[in-house]
């Protein structure tokens with residue numbers, strides 16, 4: 001592959017950029033790709049896994065592109081694709097029409113390059129220790145908020161090739177990005193560096209603070225400040241081809257604006273929606289036309305009868321009120337299930353039960369609500385236990401509610417102790433309308449979750 005002259009952000013509709021041929025998840029003919037980052041021997045069901053449905057990722061990318069219209073799509077795959085596995089997700093997203101990838105750290109961008117992904121990649125969060133030379137050597141584009149311009153230009157001089165940079169303005173979020181006061185100086189210095197052949201300013205961007213609350217006025221104000229910042233950059237002689245601001249909630253908000261193009265601009269940077277999760281507290285993935293991609297599952301590892309008055313887990317904060325059956329699930333906070341998530345839902349044999357008692361490092365307990373269920377004919381030992389997923393499974397948002405956090409954190413914090421198992425099915429756009437169909441059909445006994453009843457066809461979401 002030729003990285004000397006990367007094609008920056010090819011227009012929508014162009015051939016999938018930067019996806020190496022062969023070894024594509026979408027080319028597997030079965031329903032299970034065997035594409036695992038944990039231990040999995042053929043046909044053996046993993047004890048515990050985060051199953052990632054790449055067909056759902058592709059369907060979400062198509063949905064996002066529909067909404068983005070002519071704007072390009074940067075698929076945000078930072079934090080190991082929000083816990084979903086950066087490399088397989090990036091490949092699936094590019095295959096489905098994403099134009100570029102976005103990450104926080106240069107190190108994350110280099111991981112994508114090392115996997116052979118040549119699509120444009122932007123990294124925007126740096127430290128004085130960031131290896132800008134390695135970034136430039138691998139054609140990683142760099143977000144520049146201020147101080148980075150000097151070191152990036154130096155690295156470009158040392159390497160003898162211009163750095164592609166996206167200048168970032170802080171229009172109100174108060175994090176990265178040049179303040180309005182410093183912006184004119186930043187664009188002037190960038191124009192100088194461009195004249196010296198050290199950088200090429202290919203983009204200008206900002207990040208929204210309250211896009212998940214559509215009624216708030218600050219988003220419009222941010223977009224107005226951004227427009228002014230772009231004008232300042234143009235006046236300084238810069239010709240950034242890509243203006244970008246919208247994140248997932250911004251993208252979904254655009255349709256409600258008087259001028260959606262003010263939000264969509266030239267490109268949208270979308271993360272959480274790629275994974276089929278809603279960025280809004282009051283809207284489900286299904287309502288947004290998205291399909292959750294990750295299923296966190298294991299099996300019931302023990303079942304037992306207990307009398308009334310049985311305390312459960314550390315602190316004995318939960319005490320059974322009547323004789324009942326408890327099921328033990330081998331997932332705990334070392335696996336990324338939040339310790340604060342007591343009461344979160346677990347689906348077993350088609351029914352959803354609340355987690356009870358304190359969540360421990362390795363395990364959590366479910367009260368099945370009736371005595372006598374440990375008898376073998378109930379088949380509970382070894383039954384599939386799903387904490388969250390798509391379709392009829394509980395949602396990551398339900399766990400977020402239980403733990404007092406957001407769905408972003410629930411999927412991202414699933415720890416390396418849980419193997420990621422990537423499943424896929426052949427691309428079939430006719431049957432991937434996320435509004436009508438669930439994630440890839442999975443057959444039992446192939447190492448994938450036992451959603452064998454086909455009920456996933458309805459992406460109903462329970463919060």
Ligand SMILES: *Cc1c(COP(=O)(O)O)cnc(C)c1O
Pocket residue numbers: 076078124207246247248249269270271272273279
């Ligand atoms: C994480 C991030 C995004 C993606 O946000 P989502 O809400 O997940 O779509 C976009 N832009 C920047 C700068 C980010 O840090």
